[in-house]
Amino acid sequence: MWARKRIDIGWTDLWFGFRKTYCKVDRTIAAQDAESAFTPRDRSLACLSVRSGFDLLLTGLRMPAGSEVLVSAVTILDMVRIIESHDLIAVPIDIDPSTMQLDLGTLQNAIKPQTRAILVAHLFGAILDLSEICSIAQRNDLLLIEDCAQCFDGNRYTGHPGSDVVMFSFGPIKTSTALAGALLVVRDQTLLKRMKSTHQTWPIQPQAEFRVRVRTYSLLKLASGRRTFAILVWILRWLGKNRDETLNGAVRNFPADQFFTRRRRQPCNALLQLMKHRIDRFDASRQDRRSRLGRMLADGIGLSDRDDNMRVPSAATQYHTWWVFPLCCDERHQLIEQLRYSGFDATAVSQMQAVPSIVGNLADSPVTAQRLVDSMCFLPLYPEMSEQAISQMIKIVDQHAKTRNQPFQADSPLE
Incomplete structure (x- = not known):
């Protein structure tokens, strides 16, 4: 199964960050x-x-x-x-x-x-x-x-x-x-x-805390491989755990009641060095491949002009790095079910929200923003994915567009 997201860091970079602590x-x-x-x-x-x-x-x-x-x-x-x-x-x-x-x-x-x-x-x-x-x-x-x-x-x-x-x-x-x-x-x-x-008046993040962070995300990176992620999904299902809650809880930074106290700190030396290391070694070719795959997926779906029930937000932007791939769909949960059944861990869970309007302000209420957020899901997209996988997702989305009012039959796998 293609995981919803892979952590964009190599094993040598993780070792660099761990060693610097x-x-x-x-x-x-x-x-x-x-x-x-x-x-x-x-x-x-x-x-x-x-x-x-x-x-x-x-x-x-x-x-x-x-x-x-x-x-x-x-x-x-x-x-x-x-x-x-x-x-x-x-x-x-x-x-x-x-x-x-x-x-x-x-x-x-x-x-x-x-x-x-x-x-x-x-x-x-x-x-x-x-x-x-x-x-x-x-x-x-x-x-x-x-x-x-x-x-x-x-x-x-x-x-x-x-x-x-x-x-x-x-x-x-x-x-x-x-x-x-x-x-x-x-x-x-x-x-x-x-x-x-x-x-400079804020406390400094402990090196030991960042060391634990490196270990945690090393495990998450290991779990994002196609086979290991499929095993993880099976285990979560067997344990009766909600996939979205478990995966998002694993990357949540701090409890809500520590929002300001944990963020009002200076980065530790190891984090500063790892930031420098990652910026210096930015892989433009890897980024370009993700951009090409994102454009291939957006062009292949190509529904924004002919179907008001489905669109790819931001697809018309010329300069696009496709950090994530959003897709708005009125029946998003049915589409997610179809994608997951076919080996793509799509999700509707996101920190992105529509900002509430201010009572008494003359600015228009953000109706478009709310409509997008209410219908948005995210498809897997990262450089490790193959063009064949992108083509398969396009077929699944296209089939969903044609049959979206029909219930999904899990015993009829999509090809």
């Missing part, structure tokens, strides 16, 4: 090396996660209470939680489903005297053209923040030149993962100094 190194040098990996060091900050960096950013900005941040209507709700923790208001801006770009008319109408910033999320590996959004931000004196957690592409994309802050993630399921960590590129030197000053 026992090594002593000057912390200042480790941080500087990580921060200068693909952008000038005097513009970067290495931190524990994008959530940690975003928290530092809002602390450094010192926006008045009640200020509004315009956000992509589909995002990780933890980002909204951080905004609200600073007594700010997150205002969702609906999106164009074909590109996942912000709706420019809604964005313009949402700008008020209390608006201070725009937070744009590049979703699913699609890298948006921010030229018009950048012009809107500059005309209205707004800070433009790019959330690039899902679209790392080495030094081939380091953010739009007009953005004020760009955030990259190296979390466990991200491209070129270091199992944690993030890099923020900050244009304003004064703001960056304030962020670093606050960061």
Whole structure:
């Protein structure tokens, strides 16, 4: 069975990270090396996660209470939680489903005297053209923040030149993962100094904790092979365990009640070194293969223009790394059942949510975002997959489109 996701890290990289937890190194040098990996060091900050960096950013900005941040209507709700923790208001801006770009008319109408910033999320590996959004931000004196957690592409994309802050993630399921960590590129030197000053007051993540993390994700990597994953699925079924709950629980970082205390820490030296190591050894050919497979799958499905009940969000974006492959389908659970039966571990479980609208705000309610989230599932896609596997998924989706109102018969395997 093709697992829903494979951890994008090699065994030698895992050994490098594990070994570094026992090594002593000057912390200042480790941080500087990580921060200068693909952008000038005097513009970067290495931190524990994008959530940690975003928290530092809002602390450094010192926006008045009640200020509004315009956000992509589909995002990780933890980002909204951080905004609200600073007594700010997150205002969702609906999106164009074909590109996942912000709706420019809604964005313009949402700008008020209390608006201070725009937070744009590049979703699913699609890298948006921010030229018009950048012009809107500059005309209205707004800070433009790019959330690039899902679209790392080495030094081939380091953010739009007009953005004020760009955030990259190296979390466990991200491209070129270091199992944690993030890099923020900050244009304003004064703001960056304030962020670093606050960061230095946070406790440092223990090396031993990161060592355990490396061991845990080594086991998860081992379990993601086709045969081992099939055995794992069989064991979970035999034990009566829910597959989605078990797999997502295995990669959950911290309990909800420790959201801020565990994120308000500095990365340990081993993590800083592993981030530098992973960025330096970014494999562009591997990324390009995933992009080709993603485009092959999107073009093969090709349903967005002829079937309103099924679409591939972000498929119209020209610059796409296909970090994950989303598919919106009115009968998604039936499609997932068909895919799993045929050896593809599709899932509807995701941290991506529609941001709730703000009562009394004139911005349109994010109806499109909510509709997408309610119908979205994710198909396996990574460089190890064969073109034959991609073609098989295309056939399954096509057959589902033709027979979606009929109950799935598990004794009639798809070919």
